[in-house]
Amino acid sequence: MQSIKDILNSFDCEFVEDYKKVWVKAKLNSKDDLLSVAKKLKENGLRSLSTVSPTDFLEDNIMEINYFFEDLDTKRNLWLKLDLPRESETCNIESLTPIFPSANWHEREAYSMFGVDFLNHPDLRDIIKSEDFTGKSPFRKDFDWEAHEKDNLTNVQTIVDAFKKEQAENEVDLDTDSSETILNWGPTHPASGPIRLRVHCDGEDIIGIDPDIGYVWRALEHLITKKDFIGAIVSVERLCFMDNINSMTAYAMAVEEIADVKITPFASWMRVLLGEVARVSSHFMGLGMFFNNMGLHTLAMWNMDTREFFLDFLESYSGARIATASVEPGGVRYGLDMAMFNELQLAIEKFDSSIGEVEAIFVKNPTMKLRAVDVGVLSAQEIHEFGLSGIVARASGVKTDIRIDEPYAAYAELDLDYIIQKDGSAKDRFEMLFHELKQSVNIIKKAKKKIEENVASGEMNPTKDHMVKVPKKLPKGEAISRVEWARGEVLMHLVTQEKAKTPYRLKIRAPSFNHTMMLDHLLQGQTLSDIPLIFGSLYICQGDLDR
Amino acid sequence: MLKILDFFDYAKSESLWMAHFCTGCCSLEMAAAMGPRYDWERYGYLPTPTPRQADVLMITGLVSKKILPALLRTYAQMPEPKYIVALGACSFDGGPYNDSLSVIKNPTEILPADVFIAGCPPKPEAIIEGLEEVKRKIKEGIPSAASQGGLWQEMEF
Numbered sequence: 001m002q003s004i005k006d007i008l009n010s011f012d013c014e015f016v017e018d019y020k021k022v023w024v025k026a027k028l029n030s031k032d033d034l035l036s037v038a039k040k041l042k043e044n045g046l047r048s049l050s051t052v053s054p055t056d057f058l059e060d061n062i063m064e065i066n067y068f069f070e071d072l073d074t075k076r077n078l079w080l081k082l083d084l085p086r087e088s089e090t091c092n093i094e095s096l097t098p099i100f101p102s103a104n105w106h107e108r109e110a111y112s113m114f115g116v117d118f119l120n121h122p123d124l125r126d127i128i129k130s131e132d133f134t135g136k137s138p139f140r141k142d143f144d145w146e147a148h149e150k151d152n153l154t155n156v157q158t159i160v161d162a163f164k165k166e167q168a169e170n171e172v173d174l175d176t177d178s179s180e181t182i183l184n185w186g187p188t189h190p191a192s193g194p195i196r197l198r199v200h201c202d203g204e205d206i207i208g209i210d211p212d213i214g215y216v217w218r219a220l221e222h223l224i225t226k227k228d229f230i231g232a233i234v235s236v237e238r239l240c241f242m243d244n245i246n247s248m249t250a251y252a253m254a255v256e257e258i259a260d261v262k263i264t265p266f267a268s269w270m271r272v273l274l275g276e277v278a279r280v281s282s283h284f285m286g287l288g289m290f291f292n293n294m295g296l297h298t299l300a301m302w303n304m305d306t307r308e309f310f311l312d313f314l315e316s317y318s319g320a321r322i323a324t325a326s327v328e329p330g331g332v333r334y335g336l337d338m339a340m341f342n343e344l345q346l347a348i349e350k351f352d353s354s355i356g357e358v359e360a361i362f363v364k365n366p367t368m369k370l371r372a373v374d375v376g377v378l379s380a381q382e383i384h385e386f387g388l389s390g391i392v393a394r395a396s397g398v399k400t401d402i403r404i405d406e407p408y409a410a411y412a413e414l415d416l417d418y419i420i421q422k423d424g425s426a427k428d429r430f431e432m433l434f435h436e437l438k439q440s441v442n443i444i445k446k447a448k449k450k451i452e453e454n455v456a457s458g459e460m461n462p463t464k465d466h467m468v469k470v471p472k473k474l475p476k477g478e479a480i481s482r483v484e485w486a487r488g489e490v491l492m493h494l495v496t497q498e499k500a501k502t503p504y505r506l507k508i509r510a511p512s513f514n515h516t517m518m519l520d521h522l523l524q525g526q527t528l529s530d531i532p533l534i535f536g537s538l539y540i541c542q543g544d545l546d547r
Numbered sequence: 548m549l550k551i552l553d554f555f556d557y558a559k560s561e562s563l564w565m566a567h568f569c570t571g572c573c574s575l576e577m578a579a580a581m582g583p584r585y586d587w588e589r590y591g592y593l594p595t596p597t598p599r600q601a602d603v604l605m606i607t608g609l610v611s612k613k614i615l616p617a618l619l620r621t622y623a624q625m626p627e628p629k630y631i632v633a634l635g636a637c638s639f640d641g642g643p644y645n646d647s648l649s650v651i652k653n654p655t656e657i658l659p660a661d662v663f664i665a666g667c668p669p670k671p672e673a674i675i676e677g678l679e680e681v682k683r684k685i686k687e688g689i690p691s692a693a694s695q696g697g698l699w700q701e702m703e704f
Binding site: 129132138145152155157160163189219226241285300301305307321322543 | 566567568569570571572574575576578579581582583584594596598609611612613614615616617621643644646647648649650651667668670698702703704
């Protein structure tokens with residue numbers, strides 16, 4: 001940590017200070033220093049740029065840019081801020097993509113949504129937003145959404161025209177004598193979900209892949225600023241339905257930090273318990289999807305069977321199987337009736353009785369091993385450079401897990417170990433999912449036992465301890481929070497204004513964004529039949545890809 | 548002659564195949580309805596990867612501006628007779644994304660649905676109930692809503 005501060009102090013900084021346990025927070029005065037600071041930070045070991053998050057301060061006429069650097073090895077992190085002028089002619093800054101490849105899509109996103117121009121970026125095109133926004137910056141505070149969306153069908157027509165133009169250009173650009181072509185993989189491919197990969201291929205060999213994303217773009221980050229702090233959890237949990245509880249936890253932690261509220265031990269254990277139940281249900285889907293994409297549907301069916309029992313617990317606790325809205329700032333939304341644990345016990349018993357068969361038939365499956373062992377290999381070096389996280393990072397042997405690195409909720413009291421694999425192939429990522437599934441169920445058992453003991457001894461009151469009051473109006477401030485989501489690291493950056501009733505800005509850094517960025521790199525030189533396999537092994541959800 | 552036509556309606560209704568196309572998050576509960584506990588194959592439903600063999604198109608939740616042309620193209624590729632089932636609050640009025648201006652709030656004005664299934668997301672039981680409703684409509688020989696009107700007929704996609 002000290003070495004990061006030394007580097008920053010050698011430049012012209014407004015402030016350099018410690019933030020939480022594993023962060024340094026600093027603000028650069030001049031944007032001209034950025035490149036040289038970034039180079040020194042990289043030499044110092046901060047190899048991943050987690051995300052780039054602009055905040056538009058309309059009244060101060062400032063576009064503030066936040067860079068979040070991470071070192072996955074030594075767990076040192078840096079939050080670097082920088083002010084830019086708002087005017088579109090001067091709102092520009094040097095791109096960090098040549099130094100940190102992980103910045104690539106994040107800078108494109110900042111360019112698309114806020115109109116920040118990144119100089120010397122290798123490929124500065126629009127991303128996520130649809131073609132009718134070309135040349136506009138929808139996330140700027142002075143953007144008039146209502147005027148733009150008045151005639152929505154004309155906007156749809158713009159999108160259709162752009163698509164047709166692209167298809168026509170493909171025909172012209174490609175030499176008719178060669179066998180090169182551009183295929184659209186998705187958005188209706190059964191394995192793809194709402195994403196389209198433009199696959200440039202020669203016969204069966206892939207030359208390159210350019211993902212076209214934004215098919216489920218809901219502008220969540222903009223939608224949240226229209227809601228109050230409690231109402232925003234509805235949007236936050238729809239980041240992705242497969243694991244919605246951990247994303248609510250991240251948001252709630254950021255609000256609690258600004259409001260300066262501390263939650264009760266019961267609430268923090270409930271967050272662990274519910275979060276792991278959501279992780280289990282998500283991992284079950286992930287395991288099933290992997291085999292589905294290889295053409296075998298049995299595992300998905302088996303997993304769905306066990307998963308239902310975990311959803312039963314969520315349903316009895318919150319009333320909804322999936323959209324639970326059960327974590328909110330101040331704790332968890334509902335008290336706990338201890339009889340609900342009977343359903344959880346049933347789920348655990350079902351899991352314990354069926355997981356052995358899954359391991360014997362699918363995880364040790366010789367055909368799967370042959371097929372997936374040398375496909376989609378990611379080295380540890382690439383994990384650092386492209387800022388990958390979650391099971392993808394751990395499958396390549398990088399020890400990163402926010403539950404251990406920066407413990408939240410009650411994870412500090414649990415004795416967790418990093419689960420890692422060595423080689424980083426598709427097979428390793430599949431096995432990671434399986435081992436994490438078992439780890440999550442162990443955590444559920446521990447958390448359940450802990451809550452039961454403490455309730456029995458009277459230390460926790462399950463019907464009263466679940467919430468502490470969070471004021472409706474929050475002071476001016478900003479906070480970041482990180483959680484280990486089912487798919488990887490989620491970082492939320494929340495900004496509030498004076499006497500705020502609504503969030504001023506919430507940036508959500510979602511892991512699938514980085515993982516999708518890797519598709520081109522992983523699939524070059526492979527064949528078309530590898531696309532579903534590698535895509536499935538990266539455990540991508542379009543919900544958090546587009547937001 | 549009348550009896551034979553009735554038989555074809557009956558045969559159509561008891562083997563509904565749906566185009567595998569997800570526009571939003573409700574497809575997760577659709578997957579659950581396919582799973583062993585609810586097992587919609589008991590009722591003759593089957594997802595098919597190609598719209599060319601499908602009878603039913605599901606609008607699974609939100610429809611963004613960008614995916615609408617793909618949805619309409621998928622619908623156009625399906626053979627007649629074809630039916631549309633709208634899942635979730637989003638496909639009715641935008642649901643939780645009603646304030647989000649990048650989501651289409653009236654997808655069924657563009658592509659009228661025969662059956663709406665309420666919920667966010669609807670439970671698997673509700674989805675099966677809704678599909679049974681489609682069966683009933685087919686048996687009664689009611690023409691599909693999208694063939695009777697909707698903005699999609701005037702749109703280019």
